[in-house]
Amino acid sequence: MEPAALVQGASRGIGLALVQELLAAGAHARIFATCRNPEKAEQLRALADAHPRLALVRLDVTREEEIAEAARIVRDEAGRLDLLINAAGLLHDAAGVGPEKRLEAISGEILQRVFEVNAFGPLLVTKHFYPLLKHEGRAVLANISARVGSIGDNRLGGWYGYRGAKAAQNMFTRTAAIELARRAPNAVVVAIHPGTVDTDLSKPFQRSVRPEKLFDPRLAARQILSVLDGLTPQASGSFYAWDGSSIPW
Numbered sequence: 001m002e003p004a005a006l007v008q009g010a011s012r013g014i015g016l017a018l019v020q021e022l023l024a025a026g027a028h029a030r031i032f033a034t035c036r037n038p039e040k041a042e043q044l045r046a047l048a049d050a051h052p053r054l055a056l057v058r059l060d061v062t063r064e065e066e067i068a069e070a071a072r073i074v075r076d077e078a079g080r081l082d083l084l085i086n087a088a089g090l091l092h093d094a095a096g097v098g099p100e101k102r103l104e105a106i107s108g109e110i111l112q113r114v115f116e117v118n119a120f121g122p123l124l125v126t127k128h129f130y131p132l133l134k135h136e137g138r139a140v141l142a143n144i145s146a147r148v149g150s151i152g153d154n155r156l157g158g159w160y161g162y163r164g165a166k167a168a169q170n171m172f173t174r175t176a177a178i179e180l181a182r183r184a185p186n187a188v189v190v191a192i193h194p195g196t197v198d199t200d201l202s203k204p205f206q207r208s209v210r211p212e213k214l215f216d217p218r219l220a221a222r223q224i225l226s227v228l229d230g231l232t233p234q235a236s237g238s239f240y241a242w243d244g245s246s247i248p249w
């Protein structure tokens, strides 16, 4: 079986850039890019037309049956994964999700949606895809997290839903790393913070960011892949930043 990679949440932003960088790098014979709406993911479709080794798969992380079906498709087509990156995330959207500055802004319904995408999604993907990471080679499962999900590093407050969901995602990452150390010993399971990246997600919050600290998505993708490339199974259960430094939980 040939090396295969999958990027979950690849329609735009960092996920799309990761697919572009994986295609450019050439280390994987098969690359799967998942998104919730392949018909509308024009950039991904254009990439798939130009690169026969790229396959698009439907996967909305809030629908477990779609995650299970996507795992079946990848198992049948590739039989294994050497790299799985959970990139999908939600900080704000047109339907009212947005970072809360004070307690009065909190809504149970919005917390539910933010947790579903950022925290439950990557865990359900882990549940359905981990058998594909169990093979004789090294396999990396990376969940794109955020520094604001660090409890130890939280000095500013605010952003209750997103911070809480990324902290929960981090706990799920660490817990899965412990279980998979027994059940898939060649798997490296980590959380990684991409830095501040110039995507739709960060657009409303870029004013205070110094230009050299606002990464182009392709640069962010290369930095993430470079950190992941160097990891051994001993690194499993860690939380890294884009430059390979450790972030406190």
Ligand SMILES: NC(=O)c1ccc[n+]([C@@H]2O[C@H](COP(=O)([O-])OP(=O)(O)OC[C@H]3O[C@@H](n4cnc5c(N)ncnc54)[C@H](OP(=O)(O)O)[C@@H]3O)[C@@H](O)[C@H]2O)c1
Binding pocket: 008, 009, 010, 011, 012, 013, 014, 015, 035, 036, 037, 059, 060, 061, 062, 086, 087, 088, 089, 090, 117, 144, 145, 146, 147, 193, 194, 195, 196, 197, 198, 199, 200, 201, 202
């Ligand atoms: N940008 C930053 O500065 C920054 C900083 C720290 C951490 N992060 C993290 O990095 C990751 C990528 O963020 P980004 O900046 O690339 O964000 P983005 O440009 O807003 O892209 C978000 C991606 O998540 C997908 N998504 C949202 N809900 C989904 C669902 N229910 N099922 C499947 N996919 C879904 C979107 O798909 P649609 O096109 O279908 O909406 C889109 O592809 C996120 O986990 C984010 O929290 C980003």
